[in-house]
Amino acid sequence: MQTYHLEDEWAILGDRTRRAIVEHLAEGPLAVRELADRLPVSRPAVSQHLKVLKDAGLVTERAVGARRIYRLDPAGVAALRDQLDTFWSRTLAGYGEVIDRSVEEAK
Amino acid sequence: MTKPTAPEVYRHIVVPASIEKAFAVFTERFGDFKPAEHNLLAVAIAETRFEPRVGGHIYDRGIDGSECRWARVLVYEPPTRLVFSWDIGPTWQLVVDPNNASEVEITFVAESPERTRVELIHRHIDRHGPGWEAVADGISGDAGWPLYLDRYAALFAEGS
Numbered sequence: 001m002q003t004y005h006l007e008d009e010w011a012i013l014g015d016r017t018r019r020a021i022v023e024h025l026a027e028g029p030l031a032v033r034e035l036a037d038r039l040p041v042s043r044p045a046v047s048q049h050l051k052v053l054k055d056a057g058l059v060t061e062r063a064v065g066a067r068r069i070y071r072l073d074p075a076g077v078a079a080l081r082d083q084l085d086t087f088w089s090r091t092l093a094g095y096g097e098v099i100d101r102s103v104e105e106a107k
Numbered sequence: 108m109t110k111p112t113a114p115e116v117y118r119h120i121v122v123p124a125s126i127e128k129a130f131a132v133f134t135e136r137f138g139d140f141k142p143a144e145h146n147l148l149a150v151a152i153a154e155t156r157f158e159p160r161v162g163g164h165i166y167d168r169g170i171d172g173s174e175c176r177w178a179r180v181l182v183y184e185p186p187t188r189l190v191f192s193w194d195i196g197p198t199w200q201l202v203v204d205p206n207n208a209s210e211v212e213i214t215f216v217a218e219s220p221e222r223t224r225v226e227l228i229h230r231h232i233d234r235h236g237p238g239w240e241a242v243a244d245g246i247s248g249d250a251g252w253p254l255y256l257d258r259y260a261a262l263f264a265e266g267s
Binding site: 103 | 114115116118119120122123124128129132133136139140141142145193200209225227229232235
């Protein structure tokens with residue numbers, strides 16, 4: 001959790017491979033190998049992306065025998081809320097800058 | 108019933124501009140301050156437009172001409188109030204059912220002739236929930252599921 005706490009959640013889902021992983025998991029839980037079979041990336045790469053998604057609270061993992069099964073975190077609404085919170089704080093900060101600039105230009 | 112996280116986001120900013128200007132900059136220059144990585148298109152965004160009327164959309168147009176209409180303008184009352192839907196679900200896809208969209212309300216309040224407070228509330232974020240949970244596997248044993256299913260059922264009760 002700590003590692004990625006400061007990272008922008010939008011950037012996490014902005015990555016195409018991570019988005020593809022989330023879309024696949026939206027259809028049901030999958031193991032790393034099953035995800036790698038469905039994506040044009042290697043298993044270690046999938047594992048890396050899954051770690052980021054897990055740290056961001058978007059997916060959970062569960063050991064079933066020797067396999068690790070990943071699924072979307074049912075607390076996804078909370079994750080989405082956090083994404084939107086970040087989105088709006090950035091958007092309003094940008095808005096403030098545009099206002100400042102246009103006020104300067106008007107002087 | 109206690110909720111782990113309120114399904115709302117509140118934000119505000121005070122800007123050094125008249126209420127008319129604050130409103131105009133928000134709607135006319137939305138694409139200038141929306142974070143660039145917010146993009147559902149397959150290509151880079153050439154332009155983002157906020158259509159200034161009820162029934163209009165906020166949309167991104169890509170450099171190849173493709174378009175993504177990701178919000179519907181529900182209230183347009185210059186210079187004090189805007190409401191638009193948020194049609195993007197948790198998996199970064201456009202929601203199909205408007206009942207699964209959340210909603211953003213922006214209120215402009217003149218604090219002085221040259222100072223405006225802009226208040227934002229993004230509410231009903233849990234409306235995106237049914238889509239999220241319905242696409243996950245339907246196992247019932249996991250912690251959290253009873254809560255989510257209750258909310259899912261409640262949406263039908265109030266929506267019909």
